[in-house]
Amino acid sequence: MNRAMDINQLVRQNVRELTPYQSARRIGGKGDVWLNANESAIALHFELTMQTLNRYPEPQPEQVIERYARYAGVRADQVIVSRGADEAIELLMRAFCEPGRDRIIYCPPTYGMYLVSAQTLGIGYKAIVQMNNWQLDLTAIEQNLTDTKLIYICSPNNPTGNVLNPDDIKTLLDMAWGSALVVVDEAYIEFAMEHSVVSWLANYPHLVILRTLSKAFSLAGLRCGFALANKPVIDVLQKVIAPYPLPTPVADIAAQALSKENLTKMTLQVVNLNKQKAHLITALKQFSLVDAIYPSYANYILVKFNDQGVFKYLWNQGIILRDQSKQPNLANCIRITIGSQAECDAVINALKTLNDQGN
Numbered sequence: 001m002n003r004a005m006d007i008n009q010l011v012r013q014n015v016r017e018l019t020p021y022q023s024a025r026r027i028g029g030k031g032d033v034w035l036n037a038n039e040s041a042i043a044l045h046f047e048l049t050m051q052t053l054n055r056y057p058e059p060q061p062e063q064v065i066e067r068y069a070r071y072a073g074v075r076a077d078q079v080i081v082s083r084g085a086d087e088a089i090e091l092l093m094r095a096f097c098e099p100g101r102d103r104i105i106y107c108p109p110t111y112g113m114y115l116v117s118a119q120t121l122g123i124g125y126k127a128i129v130q131m132n133n134w135q136l137d138l139t140a141i142e143q144n145l146t147d148t149k150l151i152y153i154c155s156p157n158n159p160t161g162n163v164l165n166p167d168d169i170k171t172l173l174d175m176a177w178g179s180a181l182v183v184v185d186e187a188y189i190e191f192a193m194e195h196s197v198v199s200w201l202a203n204y205p206h207l208v209i210l211r212t213l214s215k216a217f218s219l220a221g222l223r224c225g226f227a228l229a230n231k232p233v234i235d236v237l238q239k240v241i242a243p244y245p246l247p248t249p250v251a252d253i254a255a256q257a258l259s260k261e262n263l264t265k266m267t268l269q270v271v272n273l274n275k276q277k278a279h280l281i282t283a284l285k286q287f288s289l290v291d292a293i294y295p296s297y298a299n300y301i302l303v304k305f306n307d308q309g310v311f312k313y314l315w316n317q318g319i320i321l322r323d324q325s326k327q328p329n330l331a332n333c334i335r336i337t338i339g340s341q342a343e344c345d346a347v348i349n350a351l352k353t354l355n356d357q358g359n
């Protein structure tokens with residue numbers, strides 16, 4: 001059994017060439033201040049109500065679907081629940097894009113999984129970089145609609161924190177009518193609820209909205225997300241999703257997280273987090289090290305520094321943030337998740353030291 005074998009030769013070409021998604025956990029780091037994955041600093045506690053696991057779970061747990069539908073203001077047949085919003089991103093490609101022929105459009109700087117999912121599945125992709133004000137370049141999108149089946153946009157956008165102009169989203173929907181679906185990733189919408197386009201489902205059969213329990217709901221470890229769309233789209237996604245996508249304990253906890261009482265708690269936490277965000281922004285504004293703090297409608301802020309060493313400096317102190325400098329037009333930009341008061345203060349104190357050294 002000592003003949004050499006190169007397993008890589010057997011791997012699909014697109015997978016061989018793939019750079020996997022650089023998730024916060026994959027990048028690693030050592031420290032005690034973790035502000036690199038837009039997680040919540042609040043750890044909720046749940047008790048399982050379903051204690052036996054000998055049976056398969058409900059494919060689409062009714063209570064979760066009903067509660068999420070009520071919360072989002074849609075009908076139950078307009079909801080599909082998935083293993084995080086990430087799974088929904090991929091389900092759409094699996095259902096709508098012909099490998100080797102169709103492609104997706106995505107608009108960087110933005111969330112990395114649209115590209116990675118397309119590359120994993122061997123589907124084409126076209127990056128239409130956002131304009132300087134971080135709004136959609138509609139002219140360029142229109143010129144690239146050929147063979148495009150899915151257009152992924154993100155609002156509030158990760159990592160820039162801005163929301164997209166509603167008129168632009170409408171123009172995009174009109175542009176794509178009959179040829180592509182428009183997927184609006186609303187992973188952070190709880191921090192800017194009035195900007196949701198969920199009510200537009202009534203008018204746009206090709207609109208899809210992605211949601212998650214990972215951010216405002218403080219349940220990143222649960223892996224539970226949703227796609228909202230009209231029934232014909234949901235029915236197609238039901239065809240390609242795994243038979244039992246949600247483990248029984250996940251469905252159990254998701255249903256609890258969506259109870260009336262817990263929804264109220266979540267809303268209060270959003271208010272607190274926005275206060276924490278304002279506190280952090282006020283403190284950072286005093287530092288000459290800081291070039292710009294961009295307006296944020298989410299649980300993170302994007303900060304541009306005039307010193308390239310800030311990320312590494314904080315990293316070495318055990319303060320782990322998310323470097324964004326490789327994204328288009330984001331040189332020297334770092335994304336900082338809004339953590340607890342203590343975590344935010346750790347960032348402020350470390351930056352103050354660095355800033356004072358520079359002066």
Ligand SMILES: *Cc1c(COP(=O)(O)O)cnc(C)c1O
Pocket residue numbers: 038083084085086087111154158185187211212213214220223224225
């Ligand atoms: C965090 C995030 C997701 C993934 O959410 P999960 O439900 O944890 O898979 C999707 N889109 C954006 C923009 C995100 O920031």
